[in-house]
Amino acid sequence: MLEYTSISELCQAAQEQGVSLSQLILADQAQQMELSPQHLLDNMQHRFTVMQEAVRAGLDPELRSTSGLTGGDAARLWRYAQSGGITGAFLNRAIARAVAVAEYNAAMGKIVAAPTAGSCGILPGTVVSMVEEERCSQEAGVMALFAAGAVGMVIAQNASIAGAQGGCQAECGSAAAMAAAALVELEGGTPTQSAHACAIALKNQLGLVCDPVAGLVEIPCIKRNVGGVVIAFSAAEMALAGVESKIPVDECIQAMRAVGDSIPCSLRETSQGGLAATPTGQAMRRAVFGKETRQEN
Secondary structure (H helix, E strand, C coil), X not given: CCXXXXXXXXXXXXXXXXXXXHHHHHHHHHHHHCCCHHHHHHXXXXXXXXXXXXXXXXXXXXXXXXXXCCCCHXXXXXXXXXXXXXXXXXXXXXXXXXXXXXXXXXXXCCCCCCCCHHXXXXXXXXXXXXXXXXXXXXXXXXXXXXXXXXXXXXXXXXXXXXXXXXXXXXXXXXXXXXXXXHHHHHCCCCHHHHHHHHHHHHHCCCCCCECCHHHCCCCCHHHHHHHHHHHHXXXXXXXXXXXXXXXXXXXXXXXXXXXXXXXXXXXXXXXXXXXXXXXXXXXXXXXXXXXXXXXXX
């Protein structure tokens, strides 16, 4: 059985067995949980369906969060994507899907925390896009989520996936790394290439702070999901092209933990610093809660 203590361990095991990361993880989890592979596939299919439904619901132009701070941007992005934009319709629709899920979360909709609610738009923005844009089959997309989940498990064990502990690098950074691994697999890349994609994605979000305005997972969290999607795609593209991370992925994870430990409390989901402490951020907090707090005094 696998320990999920390092991504290099997972890659080595997959290579020795001549299987993909997702195949390795599915078989291992079935053994560890004493469940059939089909049972686990059905469960993952359900999660994938929830992601798809969250995308559809989040694209409603009338959707607004409970706070009233966010909503409607996903629909704007979807309309904009029809023109192709600067980077093309595919990437713009992927961005729209990520925002849709994150806005639906802010509106108290049902989402998949992948790995957290604050980063819930990144995997749908990537893997759901690959399926719905017919870049891969739905079966392949569902399988790829096992590879993504394994990456998340290693990061959770060796660093953190919580903004309150490690900053947003632990949430959106981890989600981008998970998505990058899944994308590489969907494009026929090797487990080693998935590992390089993970490392590249993590390096591009290293040090990202967690500073939610008004303490809500909306501003700037939703737009950071977009950044995570773009980083996941670019990291996967580099790895598939043969670009390697000079720093091994497991060392990147350790570095992320060290950076997270050094981030001050004010930048770890407390809303005491960063964008949350700006005059506009404070005004938004007052508009939502309608009172002064000790934080301002």
